[in-house]
Amino acid sequence: xxxxxxxxxxxxxxxxxxxxxxxxxxxxxxxxxxxxxxxxxxxxxxxxxxxxxxxxxxxxxxxxxxxxxxxxxxxxxxxxxxxxxxxxxxxxxxxxxxxxxxxxxxxxxxxxxxxxxxxxxxxxxxxxxxxxxxxxxxxxxxx
Amino acid sequence: xxxxxxxxxxxxxxxxxxxxxxxxxxxxxxxxxxxxxxxxxxxxxxxxxxxxxxxxxxxxxxxxxxxxxxxxxxxxxxxxxxxxxxxxxxxxxxxxxxxxxxxxxxxxxxxxxxxxxxxxxxxxxxxxxxxxxxxxxxxxxxxxxxxxxxxxxxxxxxxxxxxxxxxxxxxxxxxxxxxxxxxxxxxxxxxxxxxxxxxxxxxxxxxxxxxxxxxxxxxxxxxxx
Numbered sequence: 001x002x003x004x005x006x007x008x009x010x011x012x013x014x015x016x017x018x019x020x021x022x023x024x025x026x027x028x029x030x031x032x033x034x035x036x037x038x039x040x041x042x043x044x045x046x047x048x049x050x051x052x053x054x055x056x057x058x059x060x061x062x063x064x065x066x067x068x069x070x071x072x073x074x075x076x077x078x079x080x081x082x083x084x085x086x087x088x089x090x091x092x093x094x095x096x097x098x099x100x101x102x103x104x105x106x107x108x109x110x111x112x113x114x115x116x117x118x119x120x121x122x123x124x125x126x127x128x129x130x131x132x133x134x135x136x137x138x139x140x141x142x143x
Numbered sequence: 144x145x146x147x148x149x150x151x152x153x154x155x156x157x158x159x160x161x162x163x164x165x166x167x168x169x170x171x172x173x174x175x176x177x178x179x180x181x182x183x184x185x186x187x188x189x190x191x192x193x194x195x196x197x198x199x200x201x202x203x204x205x206x207x208x209x210x211x212x213x214x215x216x217x218x219x220x221x222x223x224x225x226x227x228x229x230x231x232x233x234x235x236x237x238x239x240x241x242x243x244x245x246x247x248x249x250x251x252x253x254x255x256x257x258x259x260x261x262x263x264x265x266x267x268x269x270x271x272x273x274x275x276x277x278x279x280x281x282x283x284x285x286x287x288x289x290x291x292x293x294x295x296x297x298x299x300x301x302x303x304x305x306x307x308x309x310x311x312x313x314x315x316x317x318x319x320x321x322x323x324x325x326x327x328x329x330x331x332x333x334x335x336x337x338x339x340x341x342x343x344x345x346x347x348x349x350x351x352x353x354x355x356x357x358x359x360x361x362x363x364x365x366x367x368x
Contacts, residue, residue, distance in 0.1 A: 030234040070237075100200055100204065
């Protein structure tokens with residue numbers, strides 16, 4: 001056999017004793033996912049006003065974590081896989097947060113005319129020239 | 144990766160020995176590299192869907208009432224059944240990996256055929272949901288034509304645009320997953336997998352778990368608000 005990369009030899013020494021979960025774990029995870037599905041449907045039907053979606057997303061995150069850790073074997077594999085998955089999750093959160101910060105602090109003419117929130121500006125600590133509930137003065141004269 | 148194409152014809156019932164590429168020190172390292180490559184690919188898939196999640200989050204912030212009204216016109220029953228079908232298919236895909244490691248190729252075939260059948264069931268249920276929406280005119284953007292007074296709220300056509308985009312992209316992934324799993328099922332039927340050679344089964348089922356993972360988030364976002 002010809003040239004083996006040095007990193008690969010080193011890794012081979014470090015890779016002993018990888019364990020794999022068996023059908024028992026899969027059954028437990030499957031049952032847990034089923035129960036969480038029922039829970040999220042029941043709580044979703046209550047149509048809770050403010051934190052209903054937040055609760056649903058927390059339950060979804062728990063379910064997603066179970067799938068990633070046990071069905072996708074992330075719990076028993078080595079660092080690099082977790083790093084890749086963790087990084088992608090981090091960037092999803094960054095993408096979500098920063099666009100929401102943007103849309104939540106915009107001034108009204110850049111948003112849909114009949115959208116929410118109806119009170120403008122959103123409390124951001126800034127003073128904006130487009131205050132009040134009547135909506136902004138048109139940017140272009142309408143006559 | 145395995146190089147079964149180059150391997151000579153092997154006697155029936157004996158799994159082919161996987162070949163280790165020259166630059167890998169051991170089969171373990173080679174499998175680890177394959178797995179890492181799959182995770183990198185899945186990371187790009189996650190970010191692809193994240194774009195749709197961000198669109199959803201922003202428009203829901205703007206059109207809170209419209210999204211709530213439109214969401215209540217989805218069939219929660221069909222959505223829940225689809226969630227259960229997809230989670231169960233994910234479970235059978237995980238079991239296929241377990242059997243592949245034990246060289247029980249017959250059971251790998253059974254598990255993947257079950258998975259593909261459930262995927263088909265998912266798509267059939269989706270077809271009924273879509274055809275109902277087409278029928279009543281709950282369509283994206285300018286094509287929205289449902290006269291129901293409860294749906295004459297700002298943001299409802301936008302909700303249906305996001306609904307069809309995200310479930311459509313997800314359905315496309317379901318179809319690709321069925322093709323991938325079908326191909327691996329054929330390989331399992333040829334008795335190709337064993338404790339030393341199950342990378343294809345593992346990576347194929349990882350793809351299927353991702354399809355499940357995406358639906359786990361789409362379901363509450365679309366059906367439960």
